[in-house]
Amino acid sequence: xxxxxxxxxxxxxxxxxxxxxxxxxxxxxxxxxxxxxxxxxxxxxxxxxxxxxxxxxxxxxxxxxxxxxxxxxxxxxxxxxxxxxxxxxxxxxxxxxxxxxxxxxxxxxxxxxxxxxxxxxxxxxxxxxxxxxxxxxxxxxxxxxxxxxxxxxxxxxxxxxxxxxxxxxxxxxxxxxxxxxxxxxxxxxxxxxxxxxxxxxxxxxxxxxxxxxxxxxxxxxxxxxxxxxxxxxxxxxxxxxxxxxxxxxxxxxxxxxxxxxxxxxxxxxxxxxxxxxxxxxxxxxxxxxxxxxxxxxxxxxxxxxxxxxxxxxxxxxxxxxxxxxxxxxxxxxxxxxxxxxxxxxxxxxxxxxxxxxxxxxxxxxxxxxxxxxxxxxxxxxxxxxxxxxxxxxxxxxxxxxxxxxxxxxxxxxxxxxxxxxxx
Amino acid sequence: xxxxxxxxxxxxxxxxxxxxxxxxxxxxxxxxxxxxxxxxxxxxxxxxxxxxxxxxxxxxxxxxxxxxxxxxxxxxxxxxxxxxxxxxxxxxxxxxxxxxxxxxxxxxxxxxxxxxxxxxxxxxxxxxxxxxxxxxxxxxxxxxxxxxxxxxxxxxxxxxxxxxxxxxxxxxxxxxxxxxxxxxxxxxxxxxxxxxxxxxxxxxxxxxxxxxxxxxxxxxxxxxxxxxxxxxxxxxxxxxxxxxxxxxxxxxxxxxxxxxxxxxxxxxxxxxxxxxxxxxxxxxxxxxxxxxxxxxxxxxxxxxxxxxxxxxxxxxxxxxxxxxxxxxxxxxxxxxxxxxxxxxxxxxxxxxxxxxxxxxxxxxxxxxxxxxxxxxxxxxxxxxxxxxxxxxxxxxxxxxxxxxxxxxxxxxxxxxxxxxxxx
Numbered sequence: 004x005x006x007x008x009x010x011x012x013x014x015x016x017x018x019x020x021x022x023x024x025x026x027x028x029x030x031x032x033x034x035x036x037x038x039x040x041x042x043x044x045x046x047x048x049x050x051x052x053x054x055x056x057x058x059x060x061x062x063x064x065x066x067x068x069x070x071x072x073x074x075x076x077x078x079x080x081x082x083x084x085x086x087x088x089x090x091x092x093x094x095x096x097x098x099x100x101x102x103x104x105x106x107x108x109x110x111x112x113x114x115x116x117x118x119x120x121x122x123x124x125x126x127x128x129x130x131x132x133x134x135x136x137x138x139x140x141x142x143x144x145x146x147x148x149x150x151x152x153x154x155x156x157x158x159x160x161x162x163x164x165x166x167x168x169x170x171x172x173x174x175x176x177x178x179x180x181x182x183x184x185x186x187x188x189x190x191x192x193x194x195x196x197x198x199x200x201x202x203x204x205x206x207x208x209x210x211x212x213x214x215x216x217x218x219x220x221x222x223x224x225x226x227x228x229x230x231x232x233x234x235x236x237x238x239x240x241x242x243x244x245x246x247x248x249x250x251x252x253x254x255x256x257x258x259x260x261x262x263x264x265x266x267x268x269x270x271x272x273x274x275x276x277x278x279x280x281x282x283x284x285x286x287x288x289x290x291x292x293x294x295x296x297x298x299x300x301x302x303x304x305x306x307x308x309x310x311x312x313x314x315x316x317x318x319x320x321x322x323x324x325x326x327x328x329x330x331x332x333x334x335x336x337x338x339x340x341x342x343x344x345x346x347x348x349x350x351x352x353x354x355x356x357x358x359x360x361x362x363x364x365x366x367x368x369x370x371x372x373x374x375x376x377x378x379x380x381x382x383x384x385x386x387x388x389x390x391x392x393x394x395x396x397x398x399x400x401x402x403x404x405x406x407x408x409x410x411x412x413x414x415x416x417x418x419x420x421x422x423x424x425x426x
Numbered sequence: 427x428x429x430x431x432x433x434x435x436x437x438x439x440x441x442x443x444x445x446x447x448x449x450x451x452x453x454x455x456x457x458x459x460x461x462x463x464x465x466x467x468x469x470x471x472x473x474x475x476x477x478x479x480x481x482x483x484x485x486x487x488x489x490x491x492x493x494x495x496x497x498x499x500x501x502x503x504x505x506x507x508x509x510x511x512x513x514x515x516x517x518x519x520x521x522x523x524x525x526x527x528x529x530x531x532x533x534x535x536x537x538x539x540x541x542x543x544x545x546x547x548x549x550x551x552x553x554x555x556x557x558x559x560x561x562x563x564x565x566x567x568x569x570x571x572x573x574x575x576x577x578x579x580x581x582x583x584x585x586x587x588x589x590x591x592x593x594x595x596x597x598x599x600x601x602x603x604x605x606x607x608x609x610x611x612x613x614x615x616x617x618x619x620x621x622x623x624x625x626x627x628x629x630x631x632x633x634x635x636x637x638x639x640x641x642x643x644x645x646x647x648x649x650x651x652x653x654x655x656x657x658x659x660x661x662x663x664x665x666x667x668x669x670x671x672x673x674x675x676x677x678x679x680x681x682x683x684x685x686x687x688x689x690x691x692x693x694x695x696x697x698x699x700x701x702x703x704x705x706x707x708x709x710x711x712x713x714x715x716x717x718x719x720x721x722x723x724x725x726x727x728x729x730x731x732x733x734x735x736x737x738x739x740x741x742x743x744x745x746x747x748x749x750x751x752x753x754x755x756x757x758x759x760x761x762x763x764x765x766x767x768x769x770x771x772x773x774x775x776x777x778x779x780x781x782x783x784x785x786x787x788x789x790x791x792x793x794x795x796x797x798x799x800x801x802x803x804x805x806x807x808x809x810x811x812x813x814x815x816x817x818x819x820x821x822x823x824x825x826x827x828x829x830x831x832x833x834x835x836x837x838x839x840x841x842x843x844x845x846x847x848x849x
Contacts, residue, residue, distance in 0.1 A: 176725040187714075187840040188722035189729065261840055264726070291610075298767045299611035302599040302760035303687070306612065310754060330753035331733060337725035340763060344721045417610040417684055 010247040013040075016257070017048040017112040019105060019127060020119030020144075021080075024179040025049070026090040028118050028144055031182075033096035035257050042247050042256060045098050048112065051077045053103035056088050077101040093183045106134045113246060114257070117170070118144040121158050128165030138240040140249050141170030142192065147279035147376070150383035152390045155319060157275045167237050169196040172271050173258070174278040175333035176341040185262040191334035194254055195269035200238040266332060272320040273328030273335070280315060281339040282377035283384060284308030286362070286403050288343040289352025290413045305343050307399050307420055309336060315384075315397065348377035362407055378407055433670040438467045439680065440535040442528060442550060443542030443567075444474040444503075447602040449513040451541050451567055454605075456519035458680050465670050465679060468521050471535065474500045476526035479511050500524040516606045529557045536669060537680070540593070541567040544581050551588030561663040563672050564593030565615065570702035570799070573806035575813045578742065580698045590660050592619040595694050596681070597701040598756035599764040608685040614757035617677055618692035623661040689755060695743040696751030696758070703738060703823075704762040705800035706807060707731030709785070710826050711766040712775025713836045728766050730822050730843055732759060738807075738820065771800035785830055801830055 016036060018029045029049045036043035055073035058064050064083040080086055080101035084094060102108035109115060109131055119127065124145070143159040150156075163170035175190030182188060242249050251267040259265045268274065287304045294300075309329060316324035329335035343349050351369060355362040366375050385404045388394045394401045402419045405411035411419065439459060441452045452472045459466035478496035481488050487506045503509055503524035507517060525531035532538055532554055542550065547568070566582040573579075586593035598613030605611060665672050674690040682688045691697065710727045717723075732752060739747035752758035766772050774792060778785045789798050808827045811817045817824045825842045828834035834842065 176722045176729075178720065178722055181720045181722055186719045186723060187726065188720075189726040261844065264840070264844060296609045297601065297604045297611075298764045299599045299601055299604055299760075300609060301767070302763040303610065303612040303756065305763060306599075306754070306756060306760040309759065313754075326750075327753075330750075330759070331729070331736075333726065333729060336732065336753070336759065337722075337729040340725040340728060341721045344724070417687070421684065421687060 011245045012243070013044045014042060014114050014246060014249070014253075015044045015048075015112040016114045016116065017050065017109045018099075018116045018118060019050045019109065020117065021049050021051040021076075021086060021101065022089045022119070024144060024177075025118035026086040026093070026095065027179040027183045028116060028173075029099050030093065030095055031260050031263055032116065032257060033099045034260060037096065037098055039256055042253065047096075047099050048102050048108040049080075049099050050105040050108040051080065051101045051103055053077060054088070058087055062087060062091075075103070077103050090179070090183055105130055109135050109139075111136060113139050113242065113249070115139055115141045115166075115168075115170075116144060117141055117158075117162055121145050121147075121149070124158060124161050124165070128162060131166055135166060135168070137167065138242045139166075139168050140194075140196065140242070141166070141168055142173055142194070142254065143170055144173045146174055147282075147380070148275045150279065150380065150387050152383075152386040155276075155387065157272060159271055159275065164236055169237065169239055171195070171254070172274045174274045174338065176337040177333075178341075182263055185260075187262045187264070189264040189266065189333040189337060190258070191266050191268055191274050191328070191332040192254055192258060193268050193271040193274040193328075193334075194251060195271060197239055199241040201241075202238065268325075268328060268332060270323060270325045270328040273316050273324045274332070276316050276320070276324070277312060277329055277332075277334045277338055279376075279380050280312045280384070280400075281308075281335075281342050282346075282348045282375075283381045283400050283403050284312070284339060285342040285346050285348040286352040286377045286381065286407070287399055287416070289349040289354075290356050290403075290406060291416065292349070293353035293356025294413045301343065304399065304416070305339060309339060311397050311399050312339075315400075318393070318396075348375055351375055352377075356413055361409070377403075381407060434668045435666070436463075436467045437465060437537050437669060437672070437676075438471075438535040439537045439539065440471040440473065440532045441522075441539045441541060442473050442532065443540060444472050444499075444509060444524065445512045445542070447567060447600075448472070448541035449509040449516070449518065450602040450606045451539060451596075452522050453516065453518050454683050454686055455539065455680060456522045457683060460519065460521055462679055465676065470519075470522050471525050471531040472503075472522050473528040473531040474503065474524045474526055476500060477511075481510060485510060485514075498526070500526050513602070513606055528553055532558050532562075534559060536562050536665065536672070538562055538564045538589075538591075538593075539567060540564055540581075540585055544568050544570075544572070547581060547584050547588070551585060554589055558589060558591070560590065561665045562589075562591050563617075563619065563665070564589070564591055565596055565617070565677065566593050567596045569597055570705075570803070571698045573702065573803065573810050575806075575809040578699075578810065580695060582694055582698065587659055592660065592662055594618070594677070595697045597697045597761065599760040600756075601764075605686055608683075610685045610687070612687040612689065612756040612760060613681070614689050614691055614697050614751075614755040615677055615681060616691050616694040616697040616751075616757075617674060618694060620662055622664040624664075625661065691748075691751060691755060693746060693748050693751040696739050696747045697755070699739050699743070699747070700735060700752055700755075700757045700761055702799075702803050703735045703807070704731075704758075704765050705769075705771045705798075706804045706823050706826050707735070707762060708765040708769050708771040709775040709800045709804065709830070710822055710839070712772040712777075713779050713826075713829060714839065715772070716776035716779025717836045724766065727822065727839070728762060732762060734820050734822050735762075738823075741816070741819075771798055774798055775800075779836055784832070800826075804830060 016032055033047040036047055037045050054076050056076050057071050057073045084097050141162055143162055145158040148155050148157050159170040159172040171194035173192045177190055255265050255267050288301050291300045291304050313326045313329045351362055351365045355365045381404045384400055398419050402416055439455055456470040459470055460468050477499050479499050480494050480496045507520050564585055566585055568581040571578050571580050582593040582595040594617035596615045600613055678688050678690050711724050714723045714727050736749045736752045774785055774788045778788045804827045807823055821842050825839055
């Protein structure tokens with residue numbers, strides 16, 4: 004049986020990813036592992052996709068003896084404690100250890116924080132499969148969801164299924180650079196692992212009183228369902244009891260800073276959906292604002308959009324999704340407000356209406372080759388809805404795509420929204 | 427017994443008030459009474475506080491034969507169909523009848539729309555008492571609530587108690603001038619009359635088949651509770667059955683325009699509270715924005731404020747208040763968003779922080795003698811909370827007053843909000 008008594012082990016934390024947002028989260032985590040030595044190993048491994056970087060003459064880290072010779076990014080981070088390429092001018096805690104090998108960085112970690120572009124999830128999962136602690140837990144900081152005509156996938160589920168572990172999700176009204184500068188904001192973390200599968204043995208580590216191993220097997224256990232109601236391949240293993248419990252309080256301690264407030268919830272799907280669907284609403288807000296209809300109309304579009312977000316979550320994810328995740332949490336209403344204030348989707352949509360051109364045109368001329376999230380999400384969500392005959396139930400989401408593709412204009416929005424609103 | 431069959435009478439509608447917002451609502455109502463002759467008498471009476479107005483030479487209504495001689499405002503409205511003083515350059519429907527006598531305007535009306543500064547409620551109620559149809563129903567478009575140390579009063583309740591009728595409430599992200607220009611927006615109307623008191627006879631009017639009068643008396647009926655749970659003096663009379671039923675569908679028909687979308691709810695207290703409490707939150711948003719903390723921090727303050735609004739409603743009004751009124755309706759989240767975008771409280775608070783002066787100072791120099799709603803509401807709500815030992819339960823509301831009165835600074839906000847947020 005599991006050992007009772009105070010935990011004797013500490014959690015080792017690894018950050019998988021080191022871009023702008025990854026480095027910012029690493030800063031937060033490393034500040035907290037240092038502040039809570041009773042819970043965490045102080046050093047935080049951060050996997051860095053290795054590249055050669057030249058430090059310019061204007062940097063305080065410029066070394067004349069090196070000159071413009073390129074240096075490894077891991078070396079720069081570990082030497083100067085700054086990610087000069089992706090989070091310049093922000094001092095990183097010295098207990099962040101940049102590591103070019105993701106397998107090495109993740110070895111023996113009980114907590115894995117995923118913060119990398121979603122395109123890399125598959126490759127990284129393959130590299131890590133079988134190399135991590137089988138009872139590790141993950142948190143995905145990758146915003147949004149993947150929507151296709153046939154299904155909606157949560158990035159946290161991809162990761163969890165790929166690695167055979169449970170993975171929660173973090174999302175909020177969070178702009179990395181502002182947080183890195185310790186400007187105050189909030190975030191939401193969803194963490195709700197299913198019951199552990201008691202058929203799967205989790206060895207408890209050595210403890211002062213006992214080295215017994217939990218090998219109880221209960222063959223009657225059913226495979227657990229993932230958040231989408233599908234049978235999960237994952238047989239969740241218990242975290243050995245000689246670690247501090249991996250619960251809401253522990254994750255809050257790991258992420259909470261005076262400048263980064265955290266609310267813990269259990270609704271992983273809601274947290275993830277918010278970060279994707281808000282981009283459609285931001286386009287609508289930009290359209291209305293560009294049309295000069297004022298703040299009331301913009302607020303109306305945001306309100307209607309927020310309710311369509313709730314409805315979408317409840318319709319396609321059932322009881323796992325709570326309305327409050329959208330209407331009361333940072334990952335919902337706050338992220339929506341931020342995106343509709345100055346976000347890229349909002350700004351491009353507004354500009355398009357003001358100039359009388361398409362959003363695609365604005366995207367091409369204003370974004371230096373970068374792509375708007377909202378336009379592709381609007382398209383994907385629409386094909387998902389269309390495949391189920393449910394376009395009409397989401398008049399705002401549908402109107403946004405119709406405007407993007409020239410079938411409707413901004414002037415049609417009030418009439419399009421009136422359909423559902425009529426007595 | 428009441429007469430069955432199709433309604434034979436039509437509702438007569440009176441607007442009590444003719445300022446900027448009153449004239450705008452009158453325009454909407456008059457458009458709808460004309461569009462629905464089966465339900466409403468076409469002419470809409472609008473009570474106008476009579477004053478002498480001079481039409482300037484630059485107005486299209488300037489008449490050289492009158493010159494700069496002052497004319498009665500009612501005469502101007504009835505002649506030119508424009509409220510040149512309070513809603514200039516907006517064409518009013520010709521079926522609005524401006525009337526300087528509130529008693530005359532309200533006579534025989536089944537629907538009374540109150541849209542006047544709240545300071546006048548008492549005087550007007552006294553004038554109207556006993557002069558209106560005993561089974562009339564009201565809608566108050568007066569935003570907010572009255573908060574003192576000892577109680578919170580809804581303007582709709584003042585009106586209802588004063589006149590012995592039931593009065594609902596309208597509130598939303600509504601700027602009169604924008605609506606008058608038919609820029610699209612939304613509003614929320616709360617209407618939830620208690621059961622009629624069957625001890626009070628309501629004569630049914632003559633009908634084709636019968637002139638019988640409903641005089642059933644059931645002495646067992648208890649007095650109804652008002653929305654605050656107090657025993658109401660009002661013995662609610664049934665609307666005679668030869669009128670179309672005064673239900674949600676009818677009020678929606680009366681207020682809904684293609685440019686003015688309406689959602690009907692039953693939560694009068696929630697609708698009214700939203701319009702007052704959002705001003706406190708708008709000050710907080712202005713503080714944070716003025717401090718340069720960016721959109722994330724502003725959204726965080728708005729989210730926390732929204733939840734304090736919900737909590738306040740639920741704590742002091744109990745089950746009559748629904749969280750969704752704040753988080754999902756125009757009178758809640760949308761009005762909050764608008765107020766935190768460009769509203770007066772937001773702008774003055776922002777300016778105060780940017781200039782390093784007090785909000786009172788900005789108010790004195792920037793508002794031409796007008797007063798900010800948010801500062802007095804923050805004070806009143808605080809004394810209400812203090813009297814109940816509940817200041818600490820509302821850290822944002824409390825922080826706003828502490829900043830206004832110099833006991834805290836904007837920099838303290840994250841720490842003050844962290845208190846409730848900690849695990």
